Amino acid sequence: MEHPTFRRAPNGTILLKASPAAQALFTRQPPSAQAPYRAKKPEEVDSEAWAHVVSEGGDTANAALVLSRWKVQFGRYQGRTFHWLLENDVGYSVNLVASHQKERERTQSEAPLMANKDAFTRYSSAYPDFVEAVRFHRAFEEARANSLxxxxxxxxxxxxxxxxxxxxxxxxxxxxxxxxxxxxxxxxxxxxxxxxxxxxxxxxxxxxxxxxxxxxxASTSSTASTSSSSAASASAASQRATSASQPLGPALVGFVSGRRSLSAVQMQAQVKKLVAPKPASTASHFSPFRPALSSPRSSVEPTDEELVKAVVDLET
Known part of the structure; x- marks a missing residue:
């Protein structure tokens, strides 16, 4: 038969691991122990394959059958047929074809070794599952290089x-x-x-x-931001409350005292008099020189700020 029988996993995928027969062969004769070998020319390899088919009683007109009997001219499986290699070590075969394809992208060499790899690539590429395995291998290696x-x-x-x-x-x-x-x-x-x-x-x-x-x-940053904002708001509120509750500061008293020669008691009395509400009947006699408060207070003492403003307005 010219077609290899692929070993498969239970889910149907091709097994890449070498078969026991391939492992045994590699154990008996590791690559380091192999004698130097000169790759035969493609014409010689084809002639031997043709003779092999004849010896098996096969049809020499079947190009795929003849190609399956070509022998590997390199590596650990040197001397084994293409058919045997695909059946016994798909992983090695996939790596071989993938690397040869990349090599062919750089060179057009017609050396016997390259011709032998070309022939094996043609033979193995007739099987879609194998072609898919080669495509994945190349994509995987490229991605692995990028991931480093x-x-x-x-x-x-x-x-x-x-x-x-x-x-x-x-x-x-x-x-x-x-x-x-x-x-x-x-x-x-x-x-x-x-x-x-x-x-x-x-x-x-x-x-x-x-x-x-x-x-x-992100959670820590959000908590810190919220705490900072709350602290700032609390501080501002505290300052406003403190400012509103504190008596007229020395600076403001000095300001008023510097502008008026009155004693503090006299000044306060005059300002209270100025801001005291007037009867409605006297509204027509409103003096343009008196300060007017937008919100008259009938029973509430004027604040220190109102007192100062009234004194300043009075001077002007």
């Missing part, structure tokens, strides 16, 4: 579940009910160490702490 900048942790991708393409920041701040429920789930879960879920949980809890600190600071 100071204060940009939220730009990393969630990396798992239904919201794996979502950034941590947009997930946390979302008003969508499904995403809100997912964030609540992250708050109460205990993830396995070193997983993407652990990163997401740490971010959510960090943002929660920031919000609590901001709310506490």
């Amino acid at each position: 900048q100071p204060g940009q942790e939220g730009r990393a991708l969630v990396g798992f579940g239904d919201f794996k393409f979502e950034t941590l920041e947009s997930l946390y701040e979302s008003t969508d009910n499904k995403k809100i429920r997912f964030v609540k789930y992250l708050r109460r879960t205990s993830p396995a160490p070193g997983t993407q879920m652990e990163n997401a949980v740490q971010y959510v809890r960090s943002r929660d702490r920031q919000r609590m600190k901001a709310a506490a600071g």
Whole structure:
């Protein structure tokens, strides 16, 4: 068969972890123990693949089948067919194709090694699930690089579940009910160490702490402002009450005394006489030189301020 059988998780997603067969192969022959190898030209690799298909009784006219029997010319799985590699280590394959795509954006090299990676990219890109895994890998790595900048942790991708393409920041701040429920789930879960879920949980809890600190600071500031305003109002009211209840100050007495040669008793008597209410019949004889009070008092003693004003008006 030219098509690989992907190993999948219970939810249907492709498993990226290497299969037991791949792990065993890597254990028996680690990369450091491999002898130097010269990558074969694409014509040689294709000829060997064609012969492989013939030996299996396959149809050499099936281009996909022939390509599946091409052999890897590099890395830990050197000598294994493309078909075997996709079935046994999707994670390695995804990383390989993603890095090769970026490399192809910088160079047009036709070296045998690049040609071999081109062929593997063509073969693996025929499977939508694999293509999606490569797209996510590239987006995840780009976001991770951005998140390493100071204060940009939220730009990393969630990396798992239904919201794996979502950034941590947009997930946390979302008003969508499904995403809100997912964030609540992250708050109460205990993830396995070193997983993407652990990163997401740490971010959510960090943002929660920031919000609590901001709310506490705003509350303290509001309380202080209210207390300051209340204290200022109370102080102003106290000053007004004190001013109204205090007798005529020495400065005002001096002012009046300096303007008049009368004794204090004589001055007060004259002012009381001036401001005393007059009978209605004498209103026509109102003197323009006498001060008039807008609110005559019949039974209340004039205040000190009224006395001073009356004396000053009298002088003028």
